[in-house]
Amino acid sequence: MRTALTIAGSDSGGGAGIQADLKTFAAHGVYGLTAITAVTAQNTLGVTAWTALSADLVTAQIEAVSGDFGVNAVKTGMLATAAIVEAVAAAIDSLELPLVVVDPVMIAKGGDRLLDEDAVAAMRAELLPRAHMVTPNVPEAEVLAGMRIASIEDMQEAARRILALGPRVVLVKGGHLFNRGSAPDPGSVARGDPSAPLRSLAGAPCAPAVVIDVACSEEGTFEIRGPRHVTRNTHGTGCTLASAIAANLARGLRDREAIERAREYLDGAIRNAPGLGHGHGPLSHFWRTVY
Numbered sequence: 001m002r003t004a005l006t007i008a009g010s011d012s013g014g015g016a017g018i019q020a021d022l023k024t025f026a027a028h029g030v031y032g033l034t035a036i037t038a039v040t041a042q043n044t045l046g047v048t049a050w051t052a053l054s055a056d057l058v059t060a061q062i063e064a065v066s067g068d069f070g071v072n073a074v075k076t077g078m079l080a081t082a083a084i085v086e087a088v089a090a091a092i093d094s095l096e097l098p099l100v101v102v103d104p105v106m107i108a109k110g111g112d113r114l115l116d117e118d119a120v121a122a123m124r125a126e127l128l129p130r131a132h133m134v135t136p137n138v139p140e141a142e143v144l145a146g147m148r149i150a151s152i153e154d155m156q157e158a159a160r161r162i163l164a165l166g167p168r169v170v171l172v173k174g175g176h177l178f179n180r181g182s183a184p185d186p187g188s189v190a191r192g193d194p195s196a197p198l199r200s201l202a203g204a205p206c207a208p209a210v211v212i213d214v215a216c217s218e219e220g221t222f223e224i225r226g227p228r229h230v231t232r233n234t235h236g237t238g239c240t241l242a243s244a245i246a247a248n249l250a251r252g253l254r255d256r257e258a259i260e261r262a263r264e265y266l267d268g269a270i271r272n273a274p275g276l277g278h279g280h281g282p283l284s285h286f287w288r289t290v291y
Contacts, residue, residue: 002250003031003069005097006243007062007088008077008105009038009050015282016236017077021243023285027265028247033069035061038080044235044277052080055087062091073099073250075243080115082122089126099249102131102167103242104140120144129166133255135242136162138176149177152212152223159216169255171245173238174212175228215259224259226267233273233281240283241266 004025011017018034025032037058040050065071074097079085092100104123106115115123120143128134128144138149144165145158155177159170213224244262253261265288272287284290 001031002029002072002252003033004073004075004243004246004250005033005035005062005065005071006075006077006246007035007037007058007079008075008103008239009040009080010036011236012039012041013043013235013277013282015044015277015280016239020236020239020283020285021075021077024240024243024265025247027285027288028244028251030072030247030250031069033065033071035065037084038078040078044279044281046279050080052084055081055083058084059087059091062088062095062097066095066097071095071097073101073246075101075103075246076127077103077239077242078105078115079119079123079127082116082119085119085122086126089122089130092127092130099132099246100130101242101246101249102127102134103238104134104136104144105238106140106143124165128162131167132249133169133171133245134162134167135171135173135238135245137173137238141172152177152214155212155214156216156221159214159221163216163218169215169217171224171259172214172216173241174214175237177212213259213263215256217255222256224263226263229267229270231270231273232279233270233275233283235277235280235282237266237270237283240269240285 006021009017011019022032035058038050038052041048141158142149145161149158155172159172162170210225211228215222241262244265245258248258248261268287269283272284273281274284
């Protein structure tokens with residue numbers, strides 16, 4: 001059986017972090033291993049408290065599971081501090097951990113910061129050069145690339161800048177783009193572009209019909225398109241997509257297929273969300289077997 005290791009924080013609400021990663025691994029038939037970096041007190045309404053574990057304890061967890069089970073792919077999420085980022089980067093080197101998918105978690109869905117300021121520099125300098133793939137959303141890509149993103153072209157440029165930091169593949173997720181007030185090309189409606197904003201009878205712009213993600217590697221750039229769901233049940237989408245990609249890589253899929261299948265899985269998990277909680281609700285990670 002193939003294995004995947006998640007190095008991330010614990011979400012007491014079960015919708016994101018370690019819990020979402022393990023559910024996603026299981027849904028893909030991959031045995032999940034964990035190294036917990038932080039413990040959070042959170043639910044669908046937000047994070048009320050969190051504390052990071054020591055970097056030495058994070059390293060010990062990674063060494064314990066990799067030495068016994070073996071690791072076919074790795075996904076990193078909330079790393080919290082520069083010391084943990086550096087410890088994870090060192091473990092990747094010393095243990096020769098393969099196919100590392102970095103989800104550069106910086107801000108929780110409710111707006112709570114989950115990564116120290118100095119950890120961002122450590123991530124750019126130490127972790128990204130060791131990553132097989134990095135999967136930032138638009139705000140995270142802006143930090144890593146050092147630029148404002150307001151269009152698909154900006155996403156492509158940001159992806160190229162992040163690629164220059166060392167990962168083999170960069171996937172910039174476009175879900176935040178319209179929500180942050182970007183202005184798509186006005187002519188795209190006339191061209192029939194499904195990413196263009198829909199308009200109400202009053203002429204006010206609505207959300208685009210699709211979400212466009214941009215992937216970039218040395219082989220070139222391509223887009224992944226999926227339907228945009230108007231829903232509050234989006235807690236853990238970034239964790240789930242990155243862990244689905246890692247699971248697919250562990251199973252031997254090539255990069256593009258791993259991304260595309262992960263995107264399809266995420267779409268189903270959102271569509272079949274159970275509607276729990278009073279805020280940003282969790283996804284249905286086992287929708288393929290339950291529904």
